[in-house]
Amino acid sequence: MVDDPYRDAELxxxxEIDNPGGAGHSYYRALADAIGADSVIDLGCGTGLLTRSLVKPGRTVTGVDPSTTMLDFARRQxxxxxxxxxxGDASAIRPSGTADLAICTGNAIMHVSPDALPAVFDSLARALRPGGTVSFESRNPAYREWEQWTREATYGERAIQAGRLREWLEVTSAEDGRVVFDAHNVFPDGEDRVYTSVLFFRAVEEFTQALGDAGFTDITCFGDWQGAPVEDTCRILVFRAQKS
Structure with a gap:
């Protein structure tokens, strides 16, 4: 079983507070309704804010995440x-071949390494029925957002139950689309709980190739949640494809 990447209950x-519902959540809910999805899989569901909002009469919803701490929080809501x-990760998804929609939100697909990406798309393809839909978003590498993840640009302070929290991001490595950064969380007692993350920034062509190799067709990509064309100034890439 995979390790828990988010093992601090306080953080x-x-x-959940730092990642509220917004345009992305509205997009995925509208997509589920538009295709008449009776079965939805949310891979990398985290605390389940979007997952829970997808529930409606006659629809089954499954949330999958490697973090026990995240899921424990989700189950209490x-x-x-x-x-x-x-x-679990994508390998934990039952290959039923019956799901109508599989989503991967919150840029969770960026945590998947190049070696693991084909297996993730294969798992989603096996879970979906013929004609089923997969959709996800990822940060646009052309926008080079990681260059803004400095202490100076991201530093902030706020009050939490334990007192005053100081926090910031700091990139430690960025090469060939692989970005490593530390999230600093300094609690009132001076303890700095540092969480290191690795994100993989991929161009449209990389995702398109991987989706096609997994048997997906009708692959589309937009530069925002409203369907704008992809440009270098777009922060995100929003993908949608169908299982053949």
Missing amino acids: VELY PGAEAVTWIR
Whole structure:
């Protein structure tokens, strides 16, 4: 079983606050409704804020995440009992071939290494019915957002239950699309809880190739949640494809 990448319960609670529902959540809910999805899989569901909002009569919703701490938080939230929660990565998804929609939100696909990406798309393809839809978003490498992740640009302070929290991001490595950065969280007692993350920035062509290799067709990519064309100034890439 995979390790828990988010094992600090205090920081997980802050994660829910820092990642509220917005245009992305609205996009995925609208997509599920537009295709009449009766079965939805949310890979990398985190604390399940979007996952829980996808529940409606006649629809089954499954949330999958490698973090026990995230899922423990998700299970305590209102409406959580209507979701099937699975701890694991994409390999934990049942290859039923019956799901209507599989999503991977919050840029979670960026945590997947190049070696692992084909297996992730294969797992999603096996879970979906013929004609089923996969959709996800990723940061646009052309925008070079990681260059803004400096202490000076990201430093902030706020009050939490334990007192005053100081926090910032700091990139330690950026090469060939692989970006490593530290998230600093300095608590009132002076303890700095540093969480290191590795993100993989991929161009449209890389995702398109990987999706095609996994058997997906009708692959589209937009530069925002409203369907704008992709340009270097777009912060995100929003993908959608169908299982052949």
